[in-house]
Amino acid sequence: xxxxxxxxxxxxxxxxxxxxxxxxxxxxxxxxxxxxxxxxxxxxxxxxxxxxxxxxxxxxxxxxxxxxxxxxxxxxxxxxxxxxxxxxxxxxxxxxxxxxxxxxxxxxxxxxxxxxxxxxxxxxxxxxxxxxxxxxxxxxxxxxxxxxxxxxxxxxxxxxxxxxxxxxxxxxxxxxxxxxxxxxxxxxxxxxxxxxxxxxxxxxxxxxxxxxxxxxxxxxxx
Amino acid sequence: xxxxxxxxxxxxxxxxxxxxxxxxxxxxxxxxxxxxxxxxxxxxxxxxxxxxxxxxxxxxxxxxxxxxxxxxxxxxxxxxxxxxxxxxxxxxxxxxxxxxxxxxxxxxxxxxxxxxxxxxxxxxxxxxxxxxxxxxxxxxxxxxxxxxxxxxxxxxxxxxxxxxxxxxxxxxxxxxxxxxxxxxxxxxxxxxxxxxxxxxxxxx
Numbered sequence: 001x002x003x004x005x006x007x008x009x010x011x012x013x014x015x016x017x018x019x020x021x022x023x024x025x026x027x028x029x030x031x032x033x034x035x036x037x038x039x040x041x042x043x044x045x046x047x048x049x050x051x052x053x054x055x056x057x058x059x060x061x062x063x064x065x066x067x068x069x070x071x072x073x074x075x076x077x078x079x080x081x082x083x084x085x086x087x088x089x090x091x092x093x094x095x096x097x098x099x100x101x102x103x104x105x106x107x108x109x110x111x112x113x114x115x116x117x118x119x120x121x122x123x124x125x126x127x128x129x130x131x132x133x134x135x136x137x138x139x140x141x142x143x144x145x146x147x148x149x150x151x152x153x154x155x156x157x158x159x160x161x162x163x164x165x166x167x168x169x170x171x172x173x174x175x176x177x178x179x180x181x182x183x184x185x186x187x188x189x190x191x192x193x194x195x196x197x198x199x200x201x202x203x204x205x206x207x208x209x210x211x212x213x214x215x216x217x218x219x220x221x222x
Numbered sequence: 223x224x225x226x227x228x229x230x231x232x233x234x235x236x237x238x239x240x241x242x243x244x245x246x247x248x249x250x251x252x253x254x255x256x257x258x259x260x261x262x263x264x265x266x267x268x269x270x271x272x273x274x275x276x277x278x279x280x281x282x283x284x285x286x287x288x289x290x291x292x293x294x295x296x297x298x299x300x301x302x303x304x305x306x307x308x309x310x311x312x313x314x315x316x317x318x319x320x321x322x323x324x325x326x327x328x329x330x331x332x333x334x335x336x337x338x339x340x341x342x343x344x345x346x347x348x349x350x351x352x353x354x355x356x357x358x359x360x361x362x363x364x365x366x367x368x369x370x371x372x373x374x375x376x377x378x379x380x381x382x383x384x385x386x387x388x389x390x391x392x393x394x395x396x397x398x399x400x401x402x403x404x405x406x407x408x409x410x411x412x413x414x415x416x417x418x419x420x421x422x423x424x425x426x
Contacts, residue, residue: 009310016305016337072301075279079293080315080357220278222287 006082006090011097014066024061025102028054029109036113045187048116049166052125052183055106056133056176057158059099063137064150066095067214071145074218084218088211092134099130116186124192125182128199132175135207142213175202228255228290230361230392233276236285238268244415245271246282251410253361253392258383260403261396263412269396270298272412273363276394291360298365298396300350302338308349309334316356324352327382329375343370351379355386362386362393380405 015021031054035047074087103126116122137154144150161176166184171177178199185192232252238245245268253259261269274280276287277295302311308330325334328348338346351367368379383405386393395406403409 006314009306009314012310013303013305069303069305072297072299073303075277076295076297076301076353077314079277079279079295080353081292221275221281222278222289 003086003090003093006087007094007097010066010070010091011094013069014062014094014098017065020065021062024058024065025105028057029106032106032110044114045166045184048110048114048122048125048183048187049180050162051106051110052122052129052179053158053161053176055102055126056129056136056161056179057154058102059095059130059133060137060140060154060158061151062098062102063095063134064141064154065137066091067138067141068145068147068150071141078218078220084215085211087218088138088214091138095134095137096130099134103127103130118186118189118192121182121190121192122186124196125179125186128182128196128203129176129179131203132179132199132206135203135210136175138210139206139213142210142217145217172198175206178202229253229288230255230290231276231288231363231394233272233287234285236272236275236282236287238271238275238280238282246275246412247415249285249412251276251394253394255360255392256387256390257408258387258393258395258406260406260409261394261412262398262400262403262409264414267412267414269412270365273365273394273396277363289361292357294354294357294359294362296351296354296362296364296367298367298369300338300346302346302349302353304339305337307335307337308341311338311349311353312356315353324355325349327378328352329378344372344375347371348375360391362391364393364395366396366398 032047032051035043035050038047070091077087078084107123107126110116110122111119136157140150140153144153157175161174161180164170164174166180171181178195181190181195182192184190185195229252234250236246236249249268249272251259251261251272261272263269271280273295275282277293278287278289279295306314308325328351330345330348330352338349341349347367347370351364354362354364354367368376371379380402383393383395387407
């Protein structure tokens with residue numbers, strides 16, 4: 001029993017949910033394409049942000065649903081001999097692979113269509129969005145294990161993220177504030193180091209919450 | 223020849239409250255090696271809660287659970303991945319991809335490539351039960367594990383309970399069916415805990 005086995009089996013499980021994955025990826029992609037097609041420089045900046053943050057919705061949503069599907073099974077796996085940390089690491093491996101694939105897909109759409117003035121910033125925006133969104137979905141699933149409430153929280157988190165202007169003072173206090181600033185920097189130029197560090201801090205914090213919450217949820221009593 | 227019967231599972235003084243509702247109030251249950259015990263009681267009497275506490279999946283508010291050996295737990299609702307095949311479940315739970323004799327004995331369809339959500343209700347429940355028994359657990363906690371079984375599978379299930387008991391395992395089965403009670407060595411009945419808040423002041 002090892003985390004790689006879990007990652008391998010669970011990626012199959014997730015990919016068999018073709019419709020759900022298609023919707024999770026298709027909706028933000030469609031949103032990006034609509035905003036990209038709108039005229040004007042401001043809309044171009046907005047489309048960059050909506051593409052990166054929308055991708056965060058796809059990844060956090062996939063992460064949330066993968067954990068939710070495992071909620072009834074994980075305690076049994078622990079009884080069968082799995083360690084809680086193996087389950088968490090296995091899921092992180094699986095979701096990181098998925099996030100990398102989704103990120104590459106978004107990049108493959110955004111880069112050639114747009115030709116970003118600062119391509120490195122766009123790559124960093126996509127990478128950091130993936131980095132924060134995987135543990136974000138895990139944390140929401142651990143703290144709000146009911147489907148409806150968790151889905152609403154993921155939607156609200158992304159909605160708030162979209163509503164806050166990238167340069168806003170609220171930026172550092174929202175999970176995807178760093179990637180948002182990087183997406184803007186891809187269009188207009190600007191600092192990339194600060195937003196990358198901010199994203200790393202958020203990723204570490206959300207990961208810590210997710211791991212602690214899952215360890216607590218899966219521990220055996222007595 | 224006398225044999226020493228070892229309690230593989232012993233829960234004593236178990237109390238559990240959900241919000242304002244007391245579900246278990248000082249419950250004791252022990253199951254020995256080579257013993258099959260039925261856990262009965264009406265809806266809401268706390269059978270599932272007690273089994274989850276015995277498995278270690280839920281913490282009691284008070285009381286102690288002692289277990290010896292590995293636990294196999296079969297929840298009432300199948301705890302399986304909807305989009306994994308039977309073979310993948312086996313691989314995940316026991317590291318065996320080709321299944322085992324148990325699945326054949328339980329009458330699961332031979333096609334192990336069927337995903338769980340495509341199985342019939344009874345077959346899904348058989349998978350649920352098989353996952354509890356994989357890995358040779360010494361203590362089996364089975365929460366009404368025959369939901370959706372046809373008559374043949376139901377009879378077969380009880381034959382397996384006797385077999386597991388004869389192999390020296392401790393088997394605790396939550397059940398509603400009074401007809402099951404002559405198939406076990408002992409019956410532990412749970413009664414719903416009276417709602418003390420509803421008792422008028424001064425009443426005894």
